Amino acid sequence: MNQEEKEHIFLFSIDLEDVRLRVKNGLSYRARVEELVEDYLSFLNTYNAKATFFTVGDIPKHYPSLIKTIVAEEHEIACHSNMHIPVTSQTQEEFREDVCRNKEHLYNAGAIELLGYRAPTYSVTKSTPWFFDVLSDLGFRYSSSVLPAKNPLYGWEGFGECPKKMSNDLWEIPVSLRKGSIFKVPFSGGVYFRFLPFYLIKKSFEFHFKKNKAVTSYFHPYDIDLKQERFMHPEINDRWVYNQLMYYNRKGVFPRLKKVMEMFEPTIMTYKSYIELLNGR
Numbered sequence: 001m002n003q004e005e006k007e008h009i010f011l012f013s014i015d016l017e018d019v020r021l022r023v024k025n026g027l028s029y030r031a032r033v034e035e036l037v038e039d040y041l042s043f044l045n046t047y048n049a050k051a052t053f054f055t056v057g058d059i060p061k062h063y064p065s066l067i068k069t070i071v072a073e074e075h076e077i078a079c080h081s082n083m084h085i086p087v088t089s090q091t092q093e094e095f096r097e098d099v100c101r102n103k104e105h106l107y108n109a110g111a112i113e114l115l116g117y118r119a120p121t122y123s124v125t126k127s128t129p130w131f132f133d134v135l136s137d138l139g140f141r142y143s144s145s146v147l148p149a150k151n152p153l154y155g156w157e158g159f160g161e162c163p164k165k166m167s168n169d170l171w172e173i174p175v176s177l178r179k180g181s182i183f184k185v186p187f188s189g190g191v192y193f194r195f196l197p198f199y200l201i202k203k204s205f206e207f208h209f210k211k212n213k214a215v216t217s218y219f220h221p222y223d224i225d226l227k228q229e230r231f232m233h234p235e236i237n238d239r240w241v242y243n244q245l246m247y248y249n250r251k252g253v254f255p256r257l258k259k260v261m262e263m264f265e266p267t268i269m270t271y272k273s274y275i276e277l278l279n280g281r
């Protein structure tokens with residue numbers, strides 16, 4: 001790649017999961033994932049862009065044709081665990097077993113080549129030193145599982161914010177963080193993308209692009225869902241305030257994304273294409 005051109009690279013990814021499946025009586029709520037994926041696909045098509053869908057193993061069971069739909073449009077399918085259990089809550093053997101099931105379900109549903117893995121809730125820390133060895137052993141080429149700062153949930157302070165080669169040439173591509181404040185937060189997805197004032201989002205994209213750093217992201221189906229019933233989301237320890245944030249400004253996601261596209265004209269890229277670029281440098 002020509003460094004002088006300062007191409008703005010935006011690694012667009014969706015953590016493809018159905019949160020209903022992790023809450024009590026969840027199946028009594030509307031099944032929304034297919035329609036929401038269509039909304040993301042339509043957004044991506046506007047820019048003729050390809051993205052990475054980090055997909056949980058139980059998705060094909062509930063939406064049997066969804067993987068094929070995504071693959072048919074030439075987007076990348078990658079793994080996001082089978083049961084969405086944080087890596088820190090598993091033994092090495094349990095983790096390996098979970099990833100194998102995840103792969104099996106996705107391949108059976110039509111995935112073609114699974115090269116990437118994202119840990120649920122970026123739950124890879126110093127306490128899981130075997131994590132990269134297991135992924136590499138199972139044939140993965142990259143991971144996007146580290147939040148390289150202190151964080152209320154997980155986080156690996158000191159990991160560094162650039163892509164790094166780990167076990168056997170497997171790349172870790174940590175999530176992009178907002179700079180210049182006490183708290184470093186992953187601004188480019190989830191709650192933070194919806195909640196932070198837009199000028200901070202804009203500044204964060206600008207900061208990365210000026211330094212020729214790719215911006216990574218992690219959107220979810222629920223981030224854009226305006227029709228889902230309200231329920232307590234999983235993995236937030238029943239905190240009411242945080243649950244309010246799970247529903248905050250969902251209608252703002254696409255308008256904000258469109259503004260980012262207009263302002264910076266980034267190249268949206270899959271993680272798979274990005275590691276090819278990194279390996280070629």
Ligand SMILES: [Zn+2]
Pocket residue numbers: 015017080084120121
């Ligand atoms: Zn997830």
